[in-house]
Amino acid sequence: MAEISRDEVAHLAKLSRLALSEEELAQFAGQIDDIIDHVKAVQQVDAAGVEPMSHPHNIRTTMREDVVTKTLTAEQALDQAPEVQEQRFVVPRILDGEGE
Numbered sequence: 001m002a003e004i005s006r007d008e009v010a011h012l013a014k015l016s017r018l019a020l021s022e023e024e025l026a027q028f029a030g031q032i033d034d035i036i037d038h039v040k041a042v043q044q045v046d047a048a049g050v051e052p053m054s055h056p057h058n059i060r061t062t063m064r065e066d067v068v069t070k071t072l073t074a075e076q077a078l079d080q081a082p083e084v085q086e087q088r089f090v091v092p093r094i095l096d097g098e099g100e
Helices: 006-015 022-043 074-078
Strands: none
Touching (some): 006 022
C-alpha cells in the first residue's frame, strides 16, 4: 500500500515551487514510498547496547601539538619575488579598480 499519494507529492511540489509533470508526480510518489520502506526497515534493527558513533570507522586525530617553530622572515619570503612593493608581492591586477 502506498504511504504517500500523488496528491501529496503534488502538494509538496507546489510548496517547493516545483513544476512537475504527471509522470514525475507518480515517479516521485513511488520513490518516496521506497524511502519510507527503507527507513522502516532501519528502525526495526535491534540497536540495544550499541554505542552511538559519529563515524563508522575508528579515526584517530592527526592533529599535532601547536608548537612554535622557526619561520621565514618577511625578507626571506620576499627575496626571490619578481617584484616587491612595501614588503608585499606585486601581482598583476585581475579585477576592475572599482571600490578603490
